[in-house]
Each structure stands twice: as C-alpha cells, then as structure tokens.
Amino acid sequence: MLSSTEFIRQSLGLHLFFARIMKEHSFFLEVSFTQKNSDLILKADTLRMEFDGLLADTIALSNGVVSCSVLQSGEVITPFTLKAEMASAYFTGINILTDLTKTEAALMCNDLMIVNPILEQRVFMLNQRAMELISTLVQFKSRILSAVISCKIFTSNYPLLIDHILREAKFYHKLIQKLQNCENMNLEMEAYKQEAFWNRIMAEHSKFIRGLLDPTENELINTANNFGNEFDKLTKEAKEAMEKTMPISKVTDDSLKATIEISKFKAQGTQGLVNCEIKSIIIPLLGDHVLREANHYLRLLKIFKKAKV
Incomplete structure (x- = not known):
C-alpha cells in the first residue's frame, strides 16, 4: 500500500x-x-x-x-516556457496565465x-x-x-x-x-507500460514536428523523421518486452539514449521557435509542451534504470 x-x-x-x-x-x-x-x-x-x-x-x-x-527534471517548466506562452498569447490573442509559470519557477x-x-x-x-x-x-x-x-x-x-x-x-x-x-508501483510492470506508452508518444511528436515544419526546413524535417522511425522501433521493442520476447532492461537503455537526444532536439527547436529562427506553422507553446513531455519521460526512465528493471 x-x-x-x-x-x-x-x-x-x-x-x-x-x-x-x-x-x-x-x-x-x-x-x-x-x-x-x-x-x-x-x-x-x-x-x-x-x-x-x-x-x-x-x-x-x-x-x-x-x-x-x-x-x-524540466517537466514542470523549462527555460523557454514563459517566452513560449508570451509568444503564443501574442499570436492568438488568448490570455495565457503566465503568472502560474512565474509562481512555479519559485517553487521549493x-x-x-x-x-x-x-x-x-x-x-x-x-x-x-x-x-x-x-x-x-x-x-x-x-x-x-x-x-x-x-x-x-x-x-x-x-x-x-x-x-x-x-x-x-x-x-x-x-x-x-x-x-x-x-x-x-510495481516498477517492472510500470516500465513495460510506460515505455510502450511514451515511446509511441515520442514517435508521434516527431511526426507532428515533421509535418508542421516549412517544406524548406530539410535538415530539421530529416532529423524529425529519423526520430519518428527510431521511436517506432522502440515502441515495437517495448511491446515485445511486455510479451517477454525481449529484456526490458535493453529497451530501457535504448529508450533512455533516444529520449536524451530527442529532448535536446526539442529544446533547440523550442528555442528556435521562440527566437523566430525556424520556419514552420508550429505555435511556440507546442514546442515547449513536447519538450516537457520528453523531460518527464526521461525522469521515469532514470527511475526504471536505477531500479535495474
């Protein structure tokens, strides 16, 4: 209990x-x-x-x-959250409560x-x-x-x-x-479920980013596409681990490495959106949103790895 x-x-x-x-x-x-x-x-x-x-x-x-x-962990807010909210409020005219972000930054x-x-x-x-x-x-x-x-x-x-x-x-x-x-929490069962869930989420983030970038952003499109393929593979492996045909420890290690890299990619992308350095139809807050999800998943993966599941 x-x-x-x-x-x-x-x-x-x-x-x-x-x-x-x-x-x-x-x-x-x-x-x-x-x-x-x-x-x-x-x-x-x-x-x-x-x-x-x-x-x-x-x-x-x-x-x-x-x-x-x-x-x-960077899952609650990131260094870009406030600016992403301000930019997104400017673009849409919607009143986003940035005071919540400022209060979170002061949390102990x-x-x-x-x-x-x-x-x-x-x-x-x-x-x-x-x-x-x-x-x-x-x-x-x-x-x-x-x-x-x-x-x-x-x-x-x-x-x-x-x-x-x-x-x-x-x-x-x-x-x-x-x-x-x-x-x-049964860490072994939780690892199976969470990794199958979040690897699919990371794959889909990559595909959304790929599809929302301007067609001229070839390098970013290719990078996003590669991440999509990698996380599709990891999703499949996590499901195989659930069926006991692959050790979950290998999936955790591979997922951790890939999530560290996609977190870096999303951080760079969010900074690029906030600074108007990337051509896309991605609203800045979406960039920060998917970055926080990657950071959340990273924290979970570190728990699973530490437990040597």
Whole structure:
C-alpha cells in the first residue's frame, strides 16, 4: 500500500506535469477551430481555464512538499516556457496565465516531508476534482475526433494529434485512479507500460514536428523523421518486452539514449521557435509542451534504470 507521504508527493508531482499538459491541449484545440464552430472554441476555452484553476491549486499545495527530482527534471517548466506562452498569447490573442509559470519557477522542493493529515485530505480531494475534469475533457476530445474523421467539422489539428492527446488524458486519469487506490508501483510492470506508452508518444511528436515544419526546413524535417522511425522501433521493442520476447532492461537503455537526444532536439527547436529562427506553422507553446513531455519521460526512465528493471 502506498504511504501517505508518497501519495501526497506523487499526486502533486503528477498534477504539476499533467494539469499544465491538459490546459495546453485545450488551448491547442481552441486555436484550431474555425469561427463556424464557435461553440467548440468556447468549450475548449472553458476547459483551459478550469485546468488553470487545477494547476493553480496544485501549485499552492506543492511548495515545500513536492519532490526535488520533479522540479529539477524540466517537466514542470523549462527555460523557454514563459517566452513560449508570451509568444503564443501574442499570436492568438488568448490570455495565457503566465503568472502560474512565474509562481512555479519559485517553487521549493522537499525530499524530507513530514506527513500532514490535512494536506493528505486536500490532495485526495484535488485528485477527485482532477478526475472529474479529465473525464469532461476526454468526452470533449472524443466528440471532436469523431466529428473530424467523419468530416463534420474542420480543424487545423491532425486527426492523429487529437487521438494522441485523447490517449494522454485517459492515461492521466488512470494514474490518478491508481493513486486514489493507494496502489504501490510495481516498477517492472510500470516500465513495460510506460515505455510502450511514451515511446509511441515520442514517435508521434516527431511526426507532428515533421509535418508542421516549412517544406524548406530539410535538415530539421530529416532529423524529425529519423526520430519518428527510431521511436517506432522502440515502441515495437517495448511491446515485445511486455510479451517477454525481449529484456526490458535493453529497451530501457535504448529508450533512455533516444529520449536524451530527442529532448535536446526539442529544446533547440523550442528555442528556435521562440527566437523566430525556424520556419514552420508550429505555435511556440507546442514546442515547449513536447519538450516537457520528453523531460518527464526521461525522469521515469532514470527511475526504471536505477531500479535495474
């Protein structure tokens, strides 16, 4: 059974990462619709602001509580997050709450937390609220995906991207449910599942980047394509490991090396977008968004490798 300390620490770390991811998914959906679908724009905007509230409350509970490894991983914010938000707000006219990013930059970590029953109850309630909000977002994304693939609405997002962010929301919900049940993490099983999940995510990021770059950006397109192929291979290997036909330790080692490299590529790309040095139709916040996901995965892979799974 999960200890009270780990329940609090893991819950808050999860929300610091994923609540921001979900609010940005809502933002990406919001800016992708045409005026004909103003009702969908409004719904996405409402969801975005609700996740702002969830993130704000998570930040308030996290100071002096959350693990140092989470704050130092680059999954909560990166050196580019604030500038990416400012640029994206400028391009879209949408009010992005950059104060949340500034507050997160000042968060203090603590690896020697003393259990507080009141804090534990607040975190439990935060988890319940998050699951309800995620369920609403999952329904919204499912509705959009169905409408897009049946040609009932147009969006500038790829159908695969909508499916991609739908899978991430479902994954987030599942992780919270495990925490609410105080389930101890089985590192071996978690490695199989997480590596199969995140390697596919990294492959799809590479393909989205490839498709959103200007056709003249040949070198970047080729690099993104190579990463897509590499992570497709790693996804297949992770699934083979789940079937016990390949050792998970090899997949972890290979995934770690590849994720370090794609994190560097995404960091360079995000900096290039923020500094207007890359020709593309990638909104700067998307660059920072996928960088944070790579950094999150890197932290997990280091845990799995340290445990010698």
